Amino acid sequence: MPGTPVFDAAAAVRVWTIVVAGGSGQRFGAPKQFASLFGDERVIDRSCDVARSCAGRVVVVLPSADQVENWRAARPDDVAVVGGSTRSESVRAGLAAVPADADIVCVHDAARPLATAALFEAVVAAVRAGADGAVPALPVTDTVKVVDPSGAVVSTPDRSTLVTVQTPQAFAASVLRAAHASGAEGTDDASLVEQAGGRVVVVTGESWNHKITDPADLDRARALLADRHETALS
Template sequence: MSEKNAQHPARAGVIVVAAGSGQRLGHGIPKARVLCAGRTLLEHALESVIASGVAGAVVVVLPAGDPVLSAVVAEAALRSVYPTSITAVAGGATRAASVRAGLAALPPTVGVVLVHDAARAITPPAVFQRVAALVSAGASAVIPVLPVVDTIKVVEDGIVTATPDRALLRAVQTPQGFDADALRAAHAGDAAGDATITDDAMLMEASGVPVRVVEGDALAFKVTTPFDLVVAEAVLAAGVANDAAGPAGSVDLPAPARTGTTPTPTSRSSRVPQ
């Protein structure tokens, strides 16, 4: 972690990217507004963030002018004791632009930044804790991953041209964690304009920053298609998501950079207001 952040420690700032259109999901509304087991995907995602106990500030990046999602964030901010702040900003035309909007809204004292997709709505809190802990220990970039179980083929013009060694491949999830200064520098660098870069970890790679990995979780899957939504609803109905949750606040992070009483992290059973 940078010298500046070591001198001004803070709990993690969490950027929840919720500005996606949801076209592949087919509901005709922004994906984060889609209901899953009676609650929006954004509400589920915020519940996991809060239950993890790692966040000192949460910035939710929303589609511009969306009153429903703005109300979800406002209600969460009004009712939630921990983390210390939950705010919303409008997203940009691309995911990278949305992340930059979130970065700009985080307090300057934040030393660790987690970037999370709201579409990975039932990610267990323990994944947030693992990622935040490794960045807090000095890693500049950390991603949760799972081994790839399928054989992967490289195909060009309908012809298989290569078969990568599956043992070397990993499926990448979120939240992705970063040293705040390193992430800001990457977003200000030349690689930030590369349209082929699909996430912040790839941007860090392109900027020459080593990216470390921690264990992901099968529940951190991305709700992209109608089938994914059915799976998420089934998981929630079965109570598997709650059973897989790690204990809130168990990660060893630097103390929040503020005065006064530190709020007590909520438990997994605490719910973001509906």
């Protein structure tokens, strides 16, 4: 949860976070990043709060120019930009606003508001230790099948070698810029760094760090926060 910053000036490592919030929310039925989460807090507010606690500055990627103008007026310490038509284009729009002297860039989906400061710290620490990129991951517990276009099973991968990944993802800034320079598309930024030959490592993810995709996911996040609030008061 947002709290004491885990990075400070003494570390001499300049960390920026791009919070990707440029989606239209077609599957959700509305822009989910602006949905109410807990009290007066929206999904995007919590995602940005934890990012600010862990990085020198935050770039927020939003769907429209009007939303950018409103965000800048309300939160002048953030950098706000308009996103693109795809996730990768939105990340590139945010990356263009990150100063050239940044050492590490985190990319975080606004739709994962329950990521903690400790998770940001873990991925950044892995990059500081020498990795080109680091992603939070959880083991796959179900059996996974590879199927062809007709629906026939082609193979069954060994699930001990499989993980599901989350955000925030952290990268050496120069590596992330190089991976995006070709204009390639990917479902996450680590896949672009991998395609460019970068070394990406995993850190232990958080089971509660769900991505809000549909209204049921939002209800689950609200219930979890309400339970934590009640526990803190008891």
